[in-house]
Amino acid sequence: MIVSIGTCIGYDIDRLFILKKPGRLAETYPVVDGWMTYAATPTRGVFLKFDGFNKADAGYAQNIYFRGVFVLFPRPLLVSDPHARINNGYDLLKNNWYPSDPWLAEQGVGSVLTVQMDRDRNLPITEALRWLGR
Helix, strand or coil: CHHHHHHHHHHHHHHHHHCCHHHHHHHHHHHHHHHHHHHCCCCCEEEEEEECCCHHHHHHHHHHHHHHHHHHCCCCEECCCCCCCCCCHHHHHHHCCCCCHHHHHHCCEEEEEEEEEECCCCEEEEEEEEECCC
């Protein structure tokens, strides 16, 4: 009987604490969604610049980028030359370069959102938002 009770408690602990962790991955989605919707206009996209990110932060960059692509569709979310292949956070950080404002305007981009890695909290934060042509 003690084994049965212990097993039941064990399953509940597993369900409540361990299985809940994948759901925590989505906790940042409303934050990123807010960044992207605020930075974009109804007809123009966003250029996303990562500042202070290193290889260990590639997962954060990847989640922010791919979530932003989802939120802004069909508007563009650029991080580099559109011909660069972006498969993961490492590719994204390696190819993240800032082109000229006229080039961005030609690509349908209306703003530049800079995301910085806050080392004190070990979280990405928005550093700056600059509207093009203003």
